[in-house]
Amino acid sequence: xxxxxxxxxxxxxxxxxxxxxxxxxxxxxxxxxxxxxxxxxxxxxxxxxxxxxxxxxxxxxxxxxxxxxxxxxxxxxxxxxxxxxxxxxxxxxxxxxxxxxxxxxxxxxxxxxxxxxxxxxxxxxxxxxxxxxxxxxxxxxxxxxxxxxxxxxxxxxxxxxxxxxxxxxxxxxxxxxxxxxxxxxxxxxxxxxxxxxxxxxxxxxxxxxxxxxxxxxxxxxxxxxxxxxxxxxxxxxxxxxxxxxxxxxxxxxxxxxxxxxxxxxxxxxxxxxxxxxxxxxxxxxxxxxxxxxxxxxxxxxxxxxxxxxxxxxxxxxxxxxxxxxxxxxxxxxxxxxxxxx
Numbered sequence: 001x002x003x004x005x006x007x008x009x010x011x012x013x014x015x016x017x018x019x020x021x022x023x024x025x026x027x028x029x030x031x032x033x034x035x036x037x038x039x040x041x042x043x044x045x046x047x048x049x050x051x052x053x054x055x056x057x058x059x060x061x062x063x064x065x066x067x068x069x070x071x072x073x074x075x076x077x078x079x080x081x082x083x084x085x086x087x088x089x090x091x092x093x094x095x096x097x098x099x100x101x102x103x104x105x106x107x108x109x110x111x112x113x114x115x116x117x118x119x120x121x122x123x124x125x126x127x128x129x130x131x132x133x134x135x136x137x138x139x140x141x142x143x144x145x146x147x148x149x150x151x152x153x154x155x156x157x158x159x160x161x162x163x164x165x166x167x168x169x170x171x172x173x174x175x176x177x178x179x180x181x182x183x184x185x186x187x188x189x190x191x192x193x194x195x196x197x198x199x200x201x202x203x204x205x206x207x208x209x210x211x212x213x214x215x216x217x218x219x220x221x222x223x224x225x226x227x228x229x230x231x232x233x234x235x236x237x238x239x240x241x242x243x244x245x246x247x248x249x250x251x252x253x254x255x256x257x258x259x260x261x262x263x264x265x266x267x268x269x270x271x272x273x274x275x276x277x278x279x280x281x282x283x284x285x286x287x288x289x290x291x292x293x294x295x296x297x298x299x300x301x302x303x304x305x306x307x308x309x310x311x312x313x314x315x316x317x318x319x320x321x322x323x324x325x326x327x328x329x330x331x332x333x334x335x336x337x338x339x340x341x
Contacts, residue, residue, distance in 0.1 A: 048165030055268030
């Protein structure tokens with residue numbers, strides 16, 4: 001049987017034997033200091049190249065403090081250590097996606113994980129819902145909202161590099177994230193034992209991966225992962241490990257960035273293996289456009305020789321459909337391929 005996108009998880013894992021086969025690690029200290037400087041151009045070029053090839057890269061000297069990172073990990077571990085009663089008190093629903101969940105689907109297949117999602121402090125502008133915070137952790141809300149703000153700052157700075165890489169002014173896409181972006185933080189817990197095993201609930205029995213292969217819906221993702229490993233990106237016919245790098249944040253482009261760039265930047269397919277020996281934790285921040293944003297290819301990437309490849313996408317509808325597909329099996333999960341001309 002030929003290996004196709006329909007059985008992508010059967011493709012082989014690459015043996016990482018050289019630097020060229022590794023997901024790039026980029027120092028962005030000069031970029032954060034002044035994105036218009038000559039020194040920053042090297043980072044901008046590296047980011048643009050990574051977005052065109054891998055869609056994945058790691059950044060060091062990213063500006064998020066070690067203390068905040070330590071505090072965020074501490075609160076994350078405490079959250080997942082709560083008993084069932086504490087978790088059920090902050091359980092998400094179809095109408096409100098914020099809170100704890102242990103029965104998530106990716107492409108209609110159940111993932112072997114637990115998650116906790118939260119957005120900015122205002123009522124979110126897609127669902128009209130507010131965050132659920134665990135009452136048992138006094139510092140949780142303060143630490144997590146501080147981390148959310150730090151990831152927002154970093155994402156806006158990376159967005160400027162993405163814009164400059166497409167020969168646009170640094171702040172060209174800022175308006176698509178104003179007045180309030182719809183990004184959110186997800187706390188991931190990948191247990192060794194299936195969290196739904198023996199629950200007696202009606203759930204899909206197969207949870208053979210931590211997260212099944214997918215692309216992220218929004219603009220870009222800032223991921224903090226622990227030292228366990230398990231994240232893999234699909235590239236040139238192989239699955240490649242994205243190794244944990246001390247002090248680094250993993251960045252990947254999302255579906256909306258692929259549309260904005262007219263396929264110059266790629267939203268990479270990635271997955272997380274199921275944990276067999278050690279528990280894994282990770283913390284992605286999904287940087288998403290404002291609810292009112294309408295996404296289509298940008299002016300510098302479209303011309304007579306390179307026509308627009310996508311119809312206009314209303315972000316709020318796209319995000320809502322993707323979230324519904326995560327919560328339960330409501331049909332085919334929405335993809336940008338459905339908007340191709």
